[in-house]
Amino acid sequence: MTKPVFIALDFETVIAAKQFLTVFQQTTKPAVKVGMELFYAEGGYAFVRELKVAGFTVFLDLKMYDIPSTVQKAAVNVGKLGVDYVTVHAAGGARMLAGAVAGLRMGAQAAGHTTIPKALAITQLTSFSEEEMHTTQLVGVSLRESVVHLAKLAYQAGVAGTISSAYESDDIHAATAAEFLSITPGIRFAGDAVGDQSRVVTPARAAAMGANGIVVGRSITQAVDAVVAYTRALNELNGEDA
Numbered sequence: 373m374t375k376p377v378f379i380a381l382d383f384e385t386v387i388a389a390k391q392f393l394t395v396f397q398q399t400t401k402p403a404v405k406v407g408m409e410l411f412y413a414e415g416g417y418a419f420v421r422e423l424k425v426a427g428f429t430v431f432l433d434l435k436m437y438d439i440p441s442t443v444q445k446a447a448v449n450v451g452k453l454g455v456d457y458v459t460v461h462a463a464g465g466a467r468m469l470a471g472a473v474a475g476l477r478m479g480a481q482a483a484g485h486t487t488i489p490k491a492l493a494i495t496q497l498t499s500f501s502e503e504e505m506h507t508t509q510l511v512g513v514s515l516r517e518s519v520v521h522l523a524k525l526a527y528q529a530g531v532a533g534t535i536s537s538a539y540e541s542d543d544i545h546a547a548t549a550a551e552f553l554s555i556t557p558g559i560r561f562a563g564d565a566v567g568d569q570s571r572v573v574t575p576a577r578a579a580a581m582g583a584n585g586i587v588v589g590r591s592i593t594q595a596v597d598a599v600v601a602y603t604r605a606l607n608e609l610n611g612e613d614a
């Protein structure tokens with residue numbers, strides 16, 4: 373199965389996101405990720421619906437994190453959108469994660485969608501270095517141990533996979549199950565500016581490290597030719613151009 377490259381549509385407005393997508397032909401319709409910036413923009417909710425109607429695979433990256441009942445009720449509404457993937461913070465705990473999974477299912481079924489959105493648990497953000505995680509969270513374990521602990525928690529709560537950097541993918545797989553997904557942002561082509569990310573690899577390295585899919589924002593959206601950059605990421609990830 374072809375591993376997906378989710379293009380992070382981190383645009384200020386829906387108009388800008390639509391403009392960006394015009395360069396992709398119907399035949400090369402990419403999987404897309406809508407994050408907080410675009411979803412909270414005017415028309416963001418409706419745009420997500422439009423993307424689904426147009427046939428895009430949609431990853432809604434809302435990083436839900438609240439008390440279990442609030443997340444469950446929010447997840448019901450998100451499930452009604454009929455998206456394919458939704459993020460929740462693993463740090464919200466087992467009850468919150470289970471609430472999210474149940475809410476997504478209830479919402480999707482209530483709206484008559486045949487596909488139930490897959491919940492993906494954020495472990496440690498790819499912007500964190502080991503040092504920043506320690507100073508921020510005061511956890512006494514390594515970043516890798518923290519990610520694996522949160523991945524196991526998410527797996528046991530019924531979540532479909534994790535968000536982490538590719539550096540942790542193999543350990544996540546070893547600690548969970550073959551079908552449990554490791555989706556990894558923090559992706560750059562060799563030589564690209566890292567920006568605010570810390571744990572960064574190329575698409576080819578992500579594949580070698582066990583990622584099941586990658587999220588790529590600026591290395592595609594700010595490329596001179598976004599279609600070429602997207603195709604390169606897809607080929608590298610799937611071992612055709614590494």
Ligand SMILES: O=c1ccn([C@@H]2O[C@H](COP(=O)(O)O)[C@@H](O)[C@H]2O)c(=O)[nH]1
Pocket residue numbers: 380382407433494496497498499535536557558559569587588589590591
């Ligand atoms: O740990 C995480 C979780 C989510 N993200 C999101 O992925 C993209 C990455 O964008 P780039 O431009 O490729 O850096 C962005 O939407 C983040 O919100 C992440 O980077 N790390």
